[in-house]
Amino acid sequence: MAAEAKQQILARIREANERAVRGKETPVPRDYVHSGGLDAASREELFIERLREYDASVTVCASAGLASTIGVLLQDRGWKHVIMAAGFPAAALPFGFEFRQEAEVENSDLDACDAVITGCEVAIAVTGSIVLRHGVGLGQGTRRFTLLPDRHLCVVRAEQLVETVPEAFALLEPFTNDPLTTISGPSATADIEMTRIRGVHGPRFLEVVLVR
Amino acid sequence: MTVRVGDAAQAPPFQRAALPLLEDSQLRKNVRHATGVIQRKRALVAGELSDWQQLRAAASAIKQQTLRHLDEYLLRFEAACVAAGGQVHWARDADEANAIVLALIRSQNASEVVKIKTMTSDETGLNRALEAGGVHPYETDLAELIVQMGEDRPSHIVVPALHKNRSQVREIFREKMGLPGLGDRPEDLTAAARSYLREKFLRVPVAVCGANFLLADTGGVCIVESEGNGRMCLTLPKTLIAIAGIEKVIPSFRDLEVFLQLLPRSATGERMNPYNSIWTGVREGDGPHQFHVVLLDNGRSGILADAEARQTLHCIRCGACLNACPVYRQTGGHAYGSTYAGPIGAILTPQLQQMRHSQSLPYASSLCGACYEVCPVKINIPEVLIHLRGRVVEQSGLSAEAIGMKAMAAVFSSARRLEAAQRLAQRGQWPWVTDGWIRSLPGMFAGWTAVRDLRAIPRQSFRQWWRERQHGR
Numbered sequence: 001m002a003a004e005a006k007q008q009i010l011a012r013i014r015e016a017n018e019r020a021v022r023g024k025e026t027p028v029p030r031d032y033v034h035s036g037g038l039d040a041a042s043r044e045e046l047f048i049e050r051l052r053e054y055d056a057s058v059t060v061c062a063s064a065g066l067a068s069t070i071g072v073l074l075q076d077r078g079w080k081h082v083i084m085a086a087g088f089p090a091a092a093l094p095f096g097f098e099f100r101q102e103a104e105v106e107n108s109d110l111d112a113c114d115a116v117i118t119g120c121e122v123a124i125a126v127t128g129s130i131v132l133r134h135g136v137g138l139g140q141g142t143r144r145f146t147l148l149p150d151r152h153l154c155v156v157r158a159e160q161l162v163e164t165v166p167e168a169f170a171l172l173e174p175f176t177n178d179p180l181t182t183i184s185g186p187s188a189t190a191d192i193e194m195t196r197i198r199g200v201h202g203p204r205f206l207e208v209v210l211v212r
Numbered sequence: 213m214t215v216r217v218g219d220a221a222q223a224p225p226f227q228r229a230a231l232p233l234l235e236d237s238q239l240r241k242n243v244r245h246a247t248g249v250i251q252r253k254r255a256l257v258a259g260e261l262s263d264w265q266q267l268r269a270a271a272s273a274i275k276q277q278t279l280r281h282l283d284e285y286l287l288r289f290e291a292a293c294v295a296a297g298g299q300v301h302w303a304r305d306a307d308e309a310n311a312i313v314l315a316l317i318r319s320q321n322a323s324e325v326v327k328i329k330t331m332t333s334d335e336t337g338l339n340r341a342l343e344a345g346g347v348h349p350y351e352t353d354l355a356e357l358i359v360q361m362g363e364d365r366p367s368h369i370v371v372p373a374l375h376k377n378r379s380q381v382r383e384i385f386r387e388k389m390g391l392p393g394l395g396d397r398p399e400d401l402t403a404a405a406r407s408y409l410r411e412k413f414l415r416v417p418v419a420v421c422g423a424n425f426l427l428a429d430t431g432g433v434c435i436v437e438s439e440g441n442g443r444m445c446l447t448l449p450k451t452l453i454a455i456a457g458i459e460k461v462i463p464s465f466r467d468l469e470v471f472l473q474l475l476p477r478s479a480t481g482e483r484m485n486p487y488n489s490i491w492t493g494v495r496e497g498d499g500p501h502q503f504h505v506v507l508l509d510n511g512r513s514g515i516l517a518d519a520e521a522r523q524t525l526h527c528i529r530c531g532a533c534l535n536a537c538p539v540y541r542q543t544g545g546h547a548y549g550s551t552y553a554g555p556i557g558a559i560l561t562p563q564l565q566q567m568r569h570s571q572s573l574p575y576a577s578s579l580c581g582a583c584y585e586v587c588p589v590k591i592n593i594p595e596v597l598i599h600l601r602g603r604v605v606e607q608s609g610l611s612a613e614a615i616g617m618k619a620m621a622a623v624f625s626s627a628r629r630l631e632a633a634q635r636l637a638q639r640g641q642w643p644w645v646t647d648g649w650i651r652s653l654p655g656m657f658a659g660w661t662a663v664r665d666l667r668a669i670p671r672q673s674f675r676q677w678w679r680e681r682q683h684g685r
C-alpha cells in the first residue's frame with residue numbers, strides 16, 4: 001500500500017506537469033547581492049549593533065586576551081557552574097575556574113548550570129546571526145548543549161564573521177551531514193499582542209565574545 | 213482519496229461567516245493591532261535590502277524550477293534522507309497521513325506527543341485523529357498552545373492566536389494550567405508556558421513537526437522558529453516525525469541563502485528569526501534515534517495541473533499577504549473557515565478541495581493587489597483569484613457574469629494589462645471612496661461591500677512606483 005501511494009503521487013505529478021508546464025525552462029536569476037562591501041571594522045561594528053538590538057551582550061577582545069576576558073565575564077556575572085563544549089580549546093579558558101566537560105554531563109546538568117561555552121562555525125553581520133555546526137569535537141556542542149541552559153557564551157573570531165547570508169552559505173559548503181543551528185539573539189516570542197519577550201524555551205541570555 | 217483541509221468542507225460561505233466576526237469589536241481590534249505591527253516592521257526590514265526584488269525573483273524562479281521537476285526532486289530528497297538514516301513515507305490524503313503518524317507513534321508505545329506548530333497537521337486534522345487513537349498531542353508553540361487550550365481555531369498562519377489579547381490568554385491559562393494567581397503581563401504568561409512545557413519536552417518520547425524546507429540534494433530538513441520549542445522537539449524526544457506538503461522541497465541546501473533572507477523579514481519583520489535548525493537524517497549522540505518524513509499530497513498534485521494557478525504552490529507560508537489584506541484585517545482568519553486564511557487561503561483552500569468546497573473564498577478579496585506586492589515568492593494572487601472565480605462560475609454553468617470574469621482574467625494575464633486595469637480602477641473607484649475606504653461598489657463587487665468597507669486601491673501601485681524609481685524619477 002505504501003509503495004502504491006508513492007507511485008500514485010509521482011504519477012499524478014508527472015501527469016500534471018505534462019499538462020500544465022508552459023514555456024521554456026530558464027536558469028534561476030542569481031543577481032542578488034552575494035558579498036557585502038564593508039571593510040572589517042565596519043562589518044564588526046554592524047555585527048555588534050545587530051546583536052545588541054537582539055538584547056545579546058557583546059564583549060570585544062584581542063586574541064591574546066581571550067582567556068582573561070572570559071575570566072572577567074564569569075567573575076562579573078557570578079557564573080560558577082560552567083560547561084565547555086567538546087573540542088573547545090582549553091587554552092582559551094581562564095585559570096582558577098572549574099569547567100565541566102560536555103561529555104560528562106546529563107540533561108539535568110545542562111538545565112541547572114550557570115552557562116555553557118562554545119565557539120561557532122560562521123557569523124553573519126547583517127542579520128546578527130551565529131551559525132553552529134554540531135559535528136563531533138568541533139567545540140560547538142551538540143544541539144541540546146546550547147538549548148537547555150539559560151545562558152550561552154559564544155566565542156566568535158573576526159575571521160569567522162562575514163557580512164551577508166550568501167557569504168555564510170558559501171562557507172558552509174561543502175555540505176556535511178552535521179546538523180546546523182543558526183542563532184539570532186536569545187529565544188523570543190511575540191505571540192501575545194506582538195510584545196517581544198525573550199527566553200521562552202531556549203537560553204534567555206546570549207553572551208558573545210568577539211575576538212579581533 | 214478524500215482531500216480534507218481542516219473543516220473547510222463544512223464551513224459556511226465567507227460572506228456569512230464574516231458577519232458575526234465583524235460585530236466582534238475586540239477581535240477586530242486585536243487583529244488590526246497585530247497585523248499593523250508586523251506590516252510596519254516588514255516594510256522596514258524588506259526596504260533595507262537593496263536586492264529585495266532580485267531575491268524575490270530568484271525565489272520565484274527556484275520554486276518554478278522545483279515544480280517543473282517535482283517528481284525528481286522528491287525522489288532525490290527521499291534517497292538522500294534515507295541514506296542519512298531517515299525514513300520517508302508517502303501519503304495521498306489527510307487520512308493516510310494521519311494513519312501513518314498514528315502507527316509510528318504506536319510502534320513506540322507512546323500515548324503522548326509534543327508538537328511544533330505545523331499548519332499541515334492542522335490541514336489533515338491530525339490532533340483529532342491522534343486523540344481518537346488514544347494519543348494526546350501537546351502543542352508547544354506559545355500561540356498554538358493558546359489555541360489548543362482555548363479550544364479555538366488558528367486565525368493566522370504565522371501568529372495563530374493573534375485574535376486573542378493578554379487578558380483573554382490569561383483566562384485560558386488560569387483555567388487550563390490551574391494557576392489562579394497568574395498575572396496578565398506577556399512575561400508572566402510566557403513564563404507559565406515555559407515551566408508547563410519544559411517537563412513535557414524532557415519526558416515525552418515522540419515529537420511531530422512540519423517542515424519549512426526539504427532539501428533535495430542533501431536530504432536535510434529546515435525548520436524556522438523563534439521560541440526554541442522547535443529545537444526542543446527536534447532534539448530531545450527519541451522519535452521525530454515530520455509531516456510536509458510535497459511542495460516544500462527545494463533543489464539544494466544552497467537555495468536557503470535566498471529563502472532565509474525572505475522568510476523572516478516577510479513573516480515577522482525580523483532580519484533573522486531567533487532559531488533555524490537544519491538536520492539530515494539521524495545523528496548518533498545528537499537528537500532523535502528515529503526520524504520519519506511523511507510527504508503529503510492531499511490535493512497538491514491537482515493544483516499542479518492548472519497552468520494559471522500552480523504558482524499557488526510556491527507559497528512559503530510567511531503570512532505577509534494576510535497582514536497586508538484589507539479584507540483579512542477586517543474579518544480576521546476564522547471567516548475563511550480553513551487552516552489557511554487570508555489571500556493565500558482564498559486561493560489554496562478551494563483548490564486543494566478541487567473547487568468542490570469553499571467556492572466563496574475566491575470572492576473574499578477586493579483585488580487590490582497588496583498581497584502580490586508583499587509576497588516574497590511573487591505569487592500573483594489577484595490573477596489566480598480571478599482565474600478561480602472563472603472556474604467557480606464554469607462549474608456552476610456558464611453565465612453572462614462568467615464571461616465578465618473571463619474578461620477580467622484576460623486583463624490580469626499580463627503585468628502591463630494589470631497595471632492598466634489598476635489605473636482604471638484607481639480612476640474608476642473614486643466616486644465611491646471616502647477617507648481611503650470604499651463603502652459601496654457597483655457590479656460584481658457589490659456582494660462584498662455589503663459585508664464591509666474595503667481599503668481603496670492606492671493611487672500609485674507598487675509596480676508603478678518601482679518602475680518610476682528605476683527610471684530615477
Ligand code: SF4
Pocket residue numbers: 478526527528529530531532533534556583586587588589590591
Ligand atoms: S502567498 Fe506569498 S505572501 Fe502569502 S503566505 Fe504565501 S509566500 Fe507569504
